[in-house]
Amino acid sequence: MKKISKKMNITEIARRANVSIATVSRAINNPEKVRKETLQLIQNEIEKSNYMKNSLGLQLRTNKTYTIGLIHTSLEMNFYSQIAQGIEETARKQHYNLILCNSADDPEIEEKQLQILFEKQVDGIIIAPTKYNLELIKKIQLNGVPVCCIDRIYTGLKSDHVLVDNKISTYEATTKLIAKGYRHIGFISAPTSLFTGAQRLEGFTSALRDNGLQIDEDYIQFGDTFIDSGYTTTIKLIQNPEIDCIFCANELMALGSLKALNDNNILIPTQMGFLTWDNPPWAQFSNPQISVIAQPTYEMGAIAAETIIRRITSEIHTYEEPLEITLHAKMIDRSSLC
Amino acid sequence: MKKISKKMNITEIARRANVSIATVSRAINNPEKVRKETLQLIQNEIEKSNYMKNSLGLQLRTNKTYTIGLIHTSLEMNFYSQIAQGIEETARKQHYNLILCNSADDPEIEEKQLQILFEKQVDGIIIAPTKYNLELIKKIQLNGVPVCCIDRIYTGLKSDHVLVDNKISTYEATTKLIAKGYRHIGFISAPTSLFTGAQRLEGFTSALRDNGLQIDEDYIQFGDTFIDSGYTTTIKLIQNPEIDCIFCANELMALGSLKALNDNNILIPTQMGFLTWDNPPWAQFSNPQISVIAQPTYEMGAIAAETIIRRITSEIHTYEEPLEITLHAKMIDRSSLC
DNA sequence: CTGTTAGCGCTTTCAG
DNA sequence: CTGAAAGCGCTAACAG
Numbered sequence: 001m002k003k004i005s006k007k008m009n010i011t012e013i014a015r016r017a018n019v020s021i022a023t024v025s026r027a028i029n030n031p032e033k034v035r036k037e038t039l040q041l042i043q044n045e046i047e048k049s050n051y052m053k054n055s056l057g058l059q060l061r062t063n064k065t066y067t068i069g070l071i072h073t074s075l076e077m078n079f080y081s082q083i084a085q086g087i088e089e090t091a092r093k094q095h096y097n098l099i100l101c102n103s104a105d106d107p108e109i110e111e112k113q114l115q116i117l118f119e120k121q122v123d124g125i126i127i128a129p130t131k132y133n134l135e136l137i138k139k140i141q142l143n144g145v146p147v148c149c150i151d152r153i154y155t156g157l158k159s160d161h162v163l164v165d166n167k168i169s170t171y172e173a174t175t176k177l178i179a180k181g182y183r184h185i186g187f188i189s190a191p192t193s194l195f196t197g198a199q200r201l202e203g204f205t206s207a208l209r210d211n212g213l214q215i216d217e218d219y220i221q222f223g224d225t226f227i228d229s230g231y232t233t234t235i236k237l238i239q240n241p242e243i244d245c246i247f248c249a250n251e252l253m254a255l256g257s258l259k260a261l262n263d264n265n266i267l268i269p270t271q272m273g274f275l276t277w278d279n280p281p282w283a284q285f286s287n288p289q290i291s292v293i294a295q296p297t298y299e300m301g302a303i304a305a306e307t308i309i310r311r312i313t314s315e316i317h318t319y320e321e322p323l324e325i326t327l328h329a330k331m332i333d334r335s336s337l338c
Numbered sequence: 339m340k341k342i343s344k345k346m347n348i349t350e351i352a353r354r355a356n357v358s359i360a361t362v363s364r365a366i367n368n369p370e371k372v373r374k375e376t377l378q379l380i381q382n383e384i385e386k387s388n389y390m391k392n393s394l395g396l397q398l399r400t401n402k403t404y405t406i407g408l409i410h411t412s413l414e415m416n417f418y419s420q421i422a423q424g425i426e427e428t429a430r431k432q433h434y435n436l437i438l439c440n441s442a443d444d445p446e447i448e449e450k451q452l453q454i455l456f457e458k459q460v461d462g463i464i465i466a467p468t469k470y471n472l473e474l475i476k477k478i479q480l481n482g483v484p485v486c487c488i489d490r491i492y493t494g495l496k497s498d499h500v501l502v503d504n505k506i507s508t509y510e511a512t513t514k515l516i517a518k519g520y521r522h523i524g525f526i527s528a529p530t531s532l533f534t535g536a537q538r539l540e541g542f543t544s545a546l547r548d549n550g551l552q553i554d555e556d557y558i559q560f561g562d563t564f565i566d567s568g569y570t571t572t573i574k575l576i577q578n579p580e581i582d583c584i585f586c587a588n589e590l591m592a593l594g595s596l597k598a599l600n601d602n603n604i605l606i607p608t609q610m611g612f613l614t615w616d617n618p619p620w621a622q623f624s625n626p627q628i629s630v631i632a633q634p635t636y637e638m639g640a641i642a643a644e645t646i647i648r649r650i651t652s653e654i655h656t657y658e659e660p661l662e663i664t665l666h667a668k669m670i671d672r673s674s675l676c
Numbered sequence: 677c678t679g680t681t682a683g684c685g686c687t688t689t690c691a692g
Numbered sequence: 693c694t695g696a697a698a699g700c701g702c703t704a705a706c707a708g
Contacts, residue, residue, distance in 0.1 A: 007401065007481050007482050008481065050477050050480045050481060052453075052456050052457070052477065052478070052481055053456075053457050054457065054459055055457040055458055055459070056394065056397055056398045056403075056458075056459050057398060059394055060394045060395060060398055063345070065394075065458075067437070067458070074423065075413065075419040075420070075422055075423045075426075076419075076420070076423060081413040081414075081419040082413070082414070084413055084438070085412065085413045085414060085440065088413075088438060088439070088440050089440065092439075092440075092447075097437050097439070097454065097455075097458065098437065098438050098439075099405070099435050099436065099437055099438075100422070100426060100436050100437075100438040101426070101430075101435070101436075102423065102426050102427060102430075109430075115390075116435065117435075118390050118391075119390065119391050119392065119393040120393055120394075120403075120405070120435065121392055121393070121394050139388050139390065140390070142388050143345050143346065143388060143390055144345050227619075255619055255620075255623050258623045259622070259623055262623070262625065280619075280620065281565075281593055281618075281620065282593075282618065282619070282620025282623070282624060284597070285593050285596045285597055285600070285620070285624065286620060286623065286624040286625060287600065287624060287625040287626070288625070
């Protein structure tokens, strides 16, 4: 009453059909190279025995697994789940599978995941990197596995990157807010230890500066990119009654922020303007619809997949000329701004 | 200018350290069984050479990959991405990785994915099945790979199932709608070819019947579970001006439906009540907040992962006594109902 | 057209 | 404490 049956293999099929394993292999992969009667015989045995191919042998032999590893923060963020969707669908078309890893931006988890992905011999790795495992990533590259960074630049790492122009887009969006008449904008930033966090904050402050507005430290609050931090930082921001607009650095913090505003009966857009990075589905269906800076997430995933597959197949892994693809994020002004 | 360097292996380390490969293997996995000087020697060589372990050999030898396959509809649905998150995190704690496959509920894609997951020798498969690949799934089980269905029952398949009481929950929710005074409820159903679609529709109609309401065919529209179908079906529903409430069978159709209502200036909850299956994050942050039937998604994923891992490790794959775990979905009444 | 054999990288007896 | 050798499942080169 243990396993229903032992796993069948090519050797057993060969034994039953009274041929060599090579012939069975050919019958499976190059049937035209096998005499019709032999083929029939073998196919019968395969049929009867429920044999299914085991690709581990081949993977070992060819050192190719047709598997790509993805390390990102969390599927909880639409941003990443959309990217993952783009990667998976694109990779699938080229016969690659995806091993999905959530790092929660924890360097130790990330380290383990990098290690295990290599050990499982993925053909390539796509990663939204923290900045704490540079040596390991380099080592993986040295072992012939290409790496593509997504969403965040990894300074000091020679690899392809698929990015969005965080700083410029934030700068432009902030400028628009100012043009609309907002003068006291509260900014909910991600940690500056994250590449995107730092870039967006810079874009924000330099837009204020260039427009002759002073930068009030009280107007800048730091969250951890997750929901709760959006709530608490918003509570702090609204202690300043003059704040007329809130600008969130990511979707989850926006969710928390909106809840805080709602709990405090602050109406959007009449009492408070609202803008956030990321374009989760809910933003266009909420009431009022939320203005956003939308990143081409699915496309980023698709491009990352194509990029890594190109590296895999070209076998040029030296990164003398790393690709840096920067896509444009575009502001979509809906009904949360006056 | 090709690959930076050939992948290192245990044999090469052995050669350089002037020991046998067995000793290198021991140095890596059972260092206490190796003399200190030898160990040091080997570790030096490993260090110098950037050697990293290749687990393919081991996988082949032990026929264990520490990898679980997941086949589901799409990450686009919060429902599934939350389940995936639950699976991944739970599996990770037990040293399993996740290969993620989006089937879009297309039987042909599903078939290929099942095949490839087996070929890659995943230790187990978690699947939200269409109902078109029964024989293949059985064959996979026969080959010793346990399968756990999630979200949907697969009639005729002996396997573990992690489910939600779709019918009862829909019945209860419908009863509540009626108790609140709604008499003309429009229902946006998923295809009845989906287990959940059929169950929810049944729950809905039998609640109407048991409450003495007649079932008007015009009030029941069928979508395909994706956004656009929620929009178009809603347009049809609101041709019936007496409809006082819309009840959606899933989150994406709800999104489309809300947009249609908004585009037609129909106010929730004053002009139209609104209820949907699934509890995406946006439901509690939109305005008005949307009443939902919430499934314990993360938990479903966690339980599915635990269930499949238990099967994997117990090696009892006969499914004489398949597990059927049914969790309760609970209605959360927010502000979209009067 | 078919069979024999080597070998992918690793662990694990079994000897020494 | 260390080494030799078998073997996991498969393909491909070579021989017949």
